[in-house]
Amino acid sequence: MTTLIKADRLIDGTGKAPLKDAVLLVEGGIVKGVFEGQAPKELVPADAEVLDFPGCTILPGLIDTHVHLNLPGDGSTLEDAMRETEGVFVATSSFAASKALDAGITSVRDVGGSGRTVIDVRRTLELGYGRGARICACGQPITVTGGHTWYWGGEADGEERLRLKVREMVRLGADFIKVMASGGGTVNTISWLPAFSQRELSAIADEAHRMDRKITAHCLCAASIEYAIEAGVDQIEHAGFIVNAKGEQIFDAAVAEKLGKAGIPVTGTLAVGGYMVEAMQAKTDRTPAEQSILDRWLRMLDDNLDQFAQLRQAGVEFVAGTDAGWRFTPVDALPTEIALMQRGGMTAMEAIVAATGFAARTIGIEDRAGTLAPGLASDVLVVAGNPLDDLKALRDVRMVMQGTDMRITPSARA
Ligand SMILES: [Zn+2]
Known part of the structure; x- marks a missing residue:
């Protein structure tokens, strides 16, 4: 036809x-x-x-390079979401992939979920059951014991065990490796410090490359970005500059310059803050606790947009990725991310390319x-x-x- x-x-x-x-x-x-x-x-x-x-x-078709199909994007925390079983995650992830496709997002890269749930959904779609965005999957993000998203099964420590964990992800069917190089929005993890030692992170990146897989690193603080650059990762998620438990950020120009020189693309995930602020502002009768969440995220979004512009000035290339599923970020958030990238200084064309041609090159699917x-x-x-x-x-x-x-x-x- x-x-x-x-x-x-x-x-x-x-x-x-x-x-x-x-x-x-x-x-x-x-x-x-x-x-x-x-x-x-x-x-x-x-x-x-x-x-x-x-x-x-x-x-x-658009490409979102940072989604979590397991997560509902309805305001739930990771801890809330983890009350469900893996069978439920398989079903909800299939549903999420079909919603993404309806919004014109024909491919997604899932940067972490529980067990092998996302890999199984990818396989189901490959077999022709149902319809949904094409999925590039990492399985479980590799994380230190008790580290960011440890509930998903990706805990490992020490160079030998970390190399084994990379091989296990490849055995599971991972298209690429995701590593949590700092803490994040998981209870009791530390966003403002690197999670792995330099030797550990370098071992993970080395093993990923030995297995012919790209590796991307979640980094919320400057030191974790430096470790990731030294380890030779292929991409960095978020590239935050958090310095304390309040989530305050201080931009580090020297690290930005290193990152620009290294030529490692960054996924901005600006949409997370955008949706968080929108959800909190929609509540007219905010409790003091909710007001402080709103204040924190208003500041985070502002900082993230500033840092986006400053990193670009330092020569860093941004690829579109939303963190869909996380907190209030829906699975069809990508057009919002693209608009925020424009707000951060890109032209409309640059932002569209970041979600199409450049996204494909960054995650290695530009041949299709x-x-x-x-x-x-x-x-x-x-x-x-x-x-x-x-x-x-x-x-x-x-x-x-x-x-x-x-x-x-x-x-x-x-
Ligand atoms: Zn994420």
């Missing part, structure tokens, strides 16, 4: 100027061609289906998704209006198409 998708313009995900009066030719779940004006007649069979979207924009070019999966999003004029257009979804090949794991691709 050949399908022609027509719209006023097409953004291909590379950052190139949009094509006008665009035609996208799709066949068997694969992009066959991208044209301005008209597709060459010899490529279009007589019985081709034509989908015409006047006033609309064609984009590559992220841009609209011949040979890639037909992951397509059509929205009303022009997102380059107003990013809110990304919420006005007219069509979502997903290529048929759901595989991500290198071994499954062979």
Whole structure:
């Protein structure tokens, strides 16, 4: 079956100027061609289906590089969410993946869940049961004993056991390795100090690379970023500069410069603060405790937007990722993240590329998704209006198409 998708313009995900009066030719779940004006007649069979979207924009399906499909995004803390069993997580994660797809997010990278639940959901989708965003999965984030998200099963300490843990994740079917290099929003963990020693973190990164897996590190303090750079990780999540238990941040220009020089991309997860602030502001009768949460997150969001701009000045490249599932962040948060990246200083086009072509390159799926070019999966999003004029257009979804090949794991691709 050949399908022609027509719209006023097409953004291909590379950052190139949009094509006008665009035609996208799709066949068997694969992009066959991208044209301005008209597709060459010899490529279009007589019985081709034509989908015409006047006033609309064609984009590559979006990619959220930081989600937690296990988590509900309804305000629950991690501790609340962990009352459920793994069977429930499998079911709710499938539901979350389908909601993401409905919003035009055709691929997600899940940066941690319980046991093998997300890997099982990925497999179920690969087998063709149900529909949902293509999932790039790490299994359990590797964390110190009692460290951030330890409930999910990723605890390990000491170089030997950490190397074993990486191998166990690969055995489970991990597409990449996630490590918690500092504490985070888990009770009794320390966000303002590195969790692993330098030798431990370096051992994890070395083992991940020996197993041909990329590794990304959750870092909420400057020292954890420095350790991650030294360990040679491929990506950093959050890149926070927290200095104390109150969550106050002090930007460290020297660490920012090191990070820029290292060329390691960062996932901003600005949406977490955005949704937290929105949820707290929506409550008119705030208790003193809720007011202090609001004050804290207003400050965090401001700091995060400032740091986003300062890190970019230091040469750091940002990739779009939301932390969907965490606290009030819904699974379709990505358009909000893209808008916040624009608020932090990116152009609309730069922010869209951070959620399409650059996202695919960062997580290593650029040979199948992220841009609209011949040979890639037909992951397509059509929205009303022009997102380059107003990013809110990304919420006005007219069509979502997903290529048929759901595989991500290198071994499954062979
Ligand atoms: Zn996260």
